[in-house]
Amino acid sequence: MKVDTFSRQEIETIAHRAFDGQSVQVINYHVEIYSEDKVGFLGIHQNLEITVKRHGSNQSEILRLFVKSLPTLTEEQLQFIRERDLFNQEASYFNDVLPVLKKACPSTDDWSPKCFFASDKLVVLEDMRLRNYAMSDTKMLSKEQLKAAFRAQARLHAASLVAEKQLAKPLNQAYPKSCVEPIFNDIMIAEKRLQLFTDLAERVAERLGRDSRRISAGFRKGFDQMYDQNQLSTRLPKVLEHGDAWSNNYLFHACDPTKCILVDFQLTRYGPPTYDLLLLAYLSTNRQFRESVIGEAIEAYHAQFCKVLEQNDPEIEKPSLDDVLEEYEQLRTTALLCAIIYYPVIWVSQSTIDKYDEEERYKRLVFRQDNSFVMQIYEEDKLFAARINDVVEEAVEYFEQRGVPIQSKNGLH
Numbered sequence: 001m002k003v004d005t006f007s008r009q010e011i012e013t014i015a016h017r018a019f020d021g022q023s024v025q026v027i028n029y030h031v032e033i034y035s036e037d038k039v040g041f042l043g044i045h046q047n048l049e050i051t052v053k054r055h056g057s058n059q060s061e062i063l064r065l066f067v068k069s070l071p072t073l074t075e076e077q078l079q080f081i082r083e084r085d086l087f088n089q090e091a092s093y094f095n096d097v098l099p100v101l102k103k104a105c106p107s108t109d110d111w112s113p114k115c116f117f118a119s120d121k122l123v124v125l126e127d128m129r130l131r132n133y134a135m136s137d138t139k140m141l142s143k144e145q146l147k148a149a150f151r152a153q154a155r156l157h158a159a160s161l162v163a164e165k166q167l168a169k170p171l172n173q174a175y176p177k178s179c180v181e182p183i184f185n186d187i188m189i190a191e192k193r194l195q196l197f198t199d200l201a202e203r204v205a206e207r208l209g210r211d212s213r214r215i216s217a218g219f220r221k222g223f224d225q226m227y228d229q230n231q232l233s234t235r236l237p238k239v240l241e242h243g244d245a246w247s248n249n250y251l252f253h254a255c256d257p258t259k260c261i262l263v264d265f266q267l268t269r270y271g272p273p274t275y276d277l278l279l280l281a282y283l284s285t286n287r288q289f290r291e292s293v294i295g296e297a298i299e300a301y302h303a304q305f306c307k308v309l310e311q312n313d314p315e316i317e318k319p320s321l322d323d324v325l326e327e328y329e330q331l332r333t334t335a336l337l338c339a340i341i342y343y344p345v346i347w348v349s350q351s352t353i354d355k356y357d358e359e360e361r362y363k364r365l366v367f368r369q370d371n372s373f374v375m376q377i378y379e380e381d382k383l384f385a386a387r388i389n390d391v392v393e394e395a396v397e398y399f400e401q402r403g404v405p406i407q408s409k410n411g412l413h
Contacts, residue, residue: 005069005122006031006048014124015050017116018063023055031067043068043087043266048124064130066113068264069122076367084182086266091118092177093265097240100175101156104163105312111155112262125263133251133261139346141247141284143293148260149250149280150301153242156262157273158308160240161316171240172270179270182243183341184226194223197340200371204378204392211396213406218399219340222333229271234327236273236319243267245280246346274328277301278335283342287390298324332398339391344374349383 006014006029015024034045046067053060070087071077081087094115117124128134136145160171172179188194198219205212225231229238242249244267253259277298281290299321306318344365353361364373378385 005067010117011050014048014065014116015052015063018050018065018126019052019054024052025055027051027053027060034066043123044071047127064127065116066125066127067122068125077362080367083187085120085177085180086182087123088120089177089180089182089268090123090264090266091120092175093268094118094123097171097175097178097268100163100167101159101240104166105155105159105308107311108155108159108308109259110261111152111159112265128251128261128263132254133259134254136247136250136252139247139284140286140289141250141280142257143289143296144257145250145252145260146281146285146293146297147300148252148258149245150277150297151258151304152250152260152262153245153273153276153280154301154304155308156242157239157276158305159312161237161309162312165313165316170238170270172238178268179240181226181269181271182267184223188223193341194219196368196371197337200344200374201340201392201395203371203375204388205396207378208389208393210393211400213408214399214404215395216407218333218395218402218404219337221404222335222337225331226271226275226334232272232327232330234272234330235323236327238271239273241269241271241273241276243269243276245276246283246342247280248346250280272327272331273305274324274331275334278328278331279338282335282339282391283346286387287394294328295325298328333402333404336391336395336398340388340395343384343388343391344377347384347387348377349381352377352381352384 008026011029012026015026016022029048029050031049032047034047046069048065048067050063050065051060052063070081095118098112098115113125113128115123115125136142141149164171164174167174198216201215201219202212205215242262242265244264249262249264251261251263281294281297285293302319302321302324305324309316309318348365356364368374378388
C-alpha cells in the first residue's frame with residue numbers, strides 16, 4: 001500500500017533540513033510502505049525517497065528517510081490518537097524539546113533519531129537502518145540489549161535535568177504539550193478501563209488457582225501513584241520520560257550491542273524516571289530474567305545517568321544507586337498493571353493474529369469492552385497464556401508480600 005501524505009512544499013522543507021540548510025533542488029520523490037509486517041499501532045510506517053541536486057552540482061542524490069503518519073485502518077484507532085493529540089505531542093517533542101535537550105548536552109551520545117519534519121499528521125526522521133540500527137529480532141530482550149536500552153533512557157532522563165536547570169523551570173511547565181499524561185488520566189477513569197484490566201488479571205489468577213482478592217487494590221495503587229504522583233515517596237527528581245517503553249521502540253546497533261536509540265515519542269510524560277525502566281523490563285522480559293539481571297541493568301542506567309550529568313553540569317546532584325533501586329521497587333505495582341494493559345496487544349502470537357483481520361483485532365483487543373475475546377485467545381495461544389500467567393502469578397505474590405489489602409465484592413478487608 002502506498003500512502004502519499006506530502007505537499008510539494010513539505011518535501012522541499014524536509015530536503016532543505018536534511019542537508020543542513022543547503023540549497024537543494026528536489027527532482028522527484030516517492031513514498032512506499034516501510035514493511036509488510038505490522039510494527040506500529042499509533043501510526044503508519046513508510047519509506048520516503050527524495051531525489052535532489054545540490055546547488056552547483058549536476059549529480060543527483062537520493063535521500064532516504066523514515067515516515068510515520070496517521071493510521072487510516074479504523075475509526076476507533078484514529079479517534080484514540082486524536083482524543084489524546086498524540087501526533088502533536090510527538091511533534092512538540094521533536095520541534096520544541098529535543099533541540100533544547102541537545103543544546104544542554106551537546107557531547108552526549110544520541111538517544112533519538114534526527115527529525116526533519118513533525119506535524120499533527122506525520123513525522124519524518126532519519127532512517128536508522130542506514131546507520132545499522134534495527135529492532136530486536138525477538139520481543140524478549142537479551143541482557144546486553146536491556147542494559148543498552150536503559151543507558152539510552154538514562155541519556156534522555158539526565159539531559160532533561162540539565163535542560164531544566166538552564167531553563168530555570170520544570171520541563172512540564174516549559175513544554176506542557178510534550179508532558180501530557182497519556183494513560184493514567186481521567187479518560188481511563190471515565191471509560192472504566194482499570195476495572196477491565198483488573199477483571200482480566202483476576203480471571204487468569206482464578207484459572208491458575210491463585211488468590212485474586214488483592215489484585216483490585218494492588219492495581220488501584222499502581223494507577224493512583226502515576227495519576228497523582230504526589231503519592232510517590234521518592235528522592236529522585238522527575239524527568240521527561242519516553243513513556244512507551246517496549247522492545248519495538250528500541251533500535252540496536254548491529255555491530256555494537258552497547259548502542260541503542262529510542263523511537264516513537266507519542267507518549268512522552270513528566271514523571272519518575274524508573275517508570276520507563278520498569279515498563280521496558282516488564283513488557284520485554286520475563287520474571288526469571290528480571291530477577292537475575294535487573295540489578296546489573298539498573299547499575300548500567302545509574303552509571304550512564306551520572307556520566308551525562310558530570311559531562312554537562314557537574315553541579316547537579318547525582319542520585320544514589322540506592323535511590324534508583326528504591327523507586328524502582330515502589331513502582332512495581334504500576335509495572336504489573338501496565339503488563340496486563342499491554343500484553344493482549346503485544347504478546348499474542350503471530351499464528352493467532354493471522355486468524356483475524358486487523359480491524360477485528362483492534363475492536364476486540366485494543367478497544368474491547370470486556371475480556372471474553374482475550375480469554376478465548378488465552379485458551380488457544382500457549383505463548384500468550386505463558387506470558388500473562390507469568391505476570392499474574394508475580395502480581396499475586398507481590399501484593400501479598402507488600403500487605404496489599406484483600407478486597408471482596410463488598411469492599412476491603
